[in-house]
Amino acid sequence: MGLSTSTKTFAERIEDSKKDTFMQKAVAKSQDDQWVKREGAREELGHWPQWRELGEQIRQHTIAYLPDYLEQFSDNVAKQGGHVFFAQTAEEANDYVKQLVLKKQAKKVVKSKSMVTTEVDIDPMLLGLDDVSVMETDLAEFILQMDDWDEPSHIVFPSIHKNREQIRQVFEEKLGYKGDNEPENLAKCAREVMRKFFLEAEIGITGCNFAIADTGMINLNTNEGNADLTISVPKTQVVLMGMERIVPTMKEAEVLDNLLARSAVGQSLTTYVTFAGIKADDESDGPEDYHVIILDNGRSNALGTAFQSVLQCIRCGSCLNVCPVYRHIGGHGYGSIYPGPIGAVLSPILGGYKQFGELPYASSLCGACTDTCPVKIPLHELLIEHRKVMTDDLKMKHGFEDFQMKVIGKGTSSPALFKMAMSVDHAGLGLLSKNKEITVDNMYQYGGYIDKGPAMMKGWTDVRDLPRPPKSSENFRSWYKKHKAGEKE
Structure with missing residues (x-):
């Protein structure tokens, strides 16, 4: 799977999403439910704008100060007997895990x-190794694995597009489950x-x-x-972390845990808030061999830029x-494991414009x-x-679409051309x-509506x-000219 989740084009993914009415209803219900829970949890905390500013x-x-904090974290993990590996690419991270599994002769992960x-x-890398089995243990991820x-x-609710009867059928087929579809x-x-396992x-x-x-804890x-x-x-434990997922001290982690829980699931805190590392001498359980992989994989592309x-x-x-866009096309429409607004911003940085250049346009702006982000990212x-960047700096927009935009730009920037267009529109x-019976005052009083517009109008008229x-x-x-003239009389 990797960063990209589909080999289909953006247009093909959108068409599939438009047909998936169950997904649309599930996403809409989840958004509505989460709104109530999220806003309630934030209100309960109080002073939410100030918490956002702090975050x-x-x-x-x-x-x-990312290099300094990463070095400090790495040193502290090493002092406790752990191992830290800085992976520039996904391939380097995978190879490190692969070599560790082979060294340990592990069979179950x-x-x-x-x-x-x-x-x-x-x-896929782990499953490609001889006699190695892998189990996803988050319930939603487990469901996806079984299917x-x-x-x-979704970032937090990965299987939001499935209902419980679909899950029951998957469990019946793959696990021999004989029960009902009660969660x-x-x-x-x-x-x-x-x-x-x-x-x-x-x-x-x-x-x-x-x-x-x-x-040095996670x-x-x-x-x-x-x-x-x-x-x-x-x-043996392996931790994979994006290189940006770091904080100076426990104090800052506690602030961000509060912001995360209330924003992600509408809770004061998640059920388990765990701080962990290599097994201490006085502990009865925990990893004896501890590895942290700090991953770049394109994140440094954003450093020092807009x-x-x-x-x-x-x-x-x-x-x-x-x-509203995610509400209609769901996560699969984006073709990235990072869907929604954050995915539309992050995916082109990690995977490039050639693969994810459509995503920044999958937004109503x-x-x-931006208003809901707990750490105030101007998404x-x-x-x-x-x-x-794509249009002006990289000159990626060309062809008929670019021609249309240039024509519109010329027409709207010239008073004479704009007035001419207004006289013939x-x-x-x-x-x-297309004629239609008037159902709302003044909606169609000028002779109907357009439902199959050409060129750039098509995207609008397909759904409105x-x-x-x-x-x-x-x-x-x-009207304004006549109105102003009437005021002078």
Whole structure:
């Protein structure tokens, strides 16, 4: 899978998403439910704008001094007997894990939910090794694995596109489950399968919400406890973390944990907030062999650029839960493991414009994502910046689309041409208009609407009715001119 989740074109993915009515309803319900929970949790905390400012300050400070904090973290892990590997690419990260699995002669590997492990495509690599089995232990990721490694569709809720009957059918086919589709019973089935695997696994792999620079510990937020088992049962632990997922001290981690839980799932705190590292001498469980892989994989492309603020992201998924575009096309429409507004900004940085250049245009630029972000990333402004880079700096927009934009630019910047267009738009678009009975006052009083517009109008008219413009003598400019003339009399 890796960063890209589909070989289809953006247009093909959108068409598939438009047909998936269940997904659209599921996403809409989730967005509405999360709005209530999220806003309630934030209100309960109080002074939310000030908390956001604090979160932004912490993240900006950390990114500004990223090399220093990464070095401090690495030194502290090493002092405790752990190992740190800086991976420039996904291939380097995978190779490190591969060599470790071969060295340990491990046969079973358990994983807790991690976007980074998905980003580097670690599951196919492990499954390609002789006699090695892998188990995703987050319930949603487990469901996707059982369904032939289906693609995730949300950062926090990966299987949001599936209903419980679909899950029951998957469990019946792959696990021999004979029960009903009640969530509690499905969860019990998954737990029975996972628990046995946990006890037999030699290696555990986790992600990292935040790494604590001054202690060398990692911080994980979960609701199922699977990450704690992944850390404590296997003798060897591997942590994969994006290089930006670091904070100076425990104090800053506690602030960000508060922001994360309330923004991601609408809780005061997640059920498990874990700080962990290599097993201490006085502990009864925990990893005896501890490895942290710090991954770049394109993140440094954002450093020192207009896109640096995207590295502030704490992966709460809040921007997805307010985005009108995500509401209609779901996660699979983006073709990246990072969907929604954050994915539309981050994916082109990590994977390039050639692969993800359409995503910055998959936005209404309403700014809801920016308003809800707990660390104040200006997401809609970064989407505009991507468009600017592609259009002005890289000259990627060409052909008929570019020609249309140039014509529109010339016409709207010239008073004479604009006035000429206003005088003929009613008649010209009349050829495309379709009559319709008036149901709302003044909606179609000028002779119908356009539902199959040409060229750049097509994207709009595919999903909305475009009313035919008024006659030149009845448009706003004419009305205003007459109105002002009447005031002088």
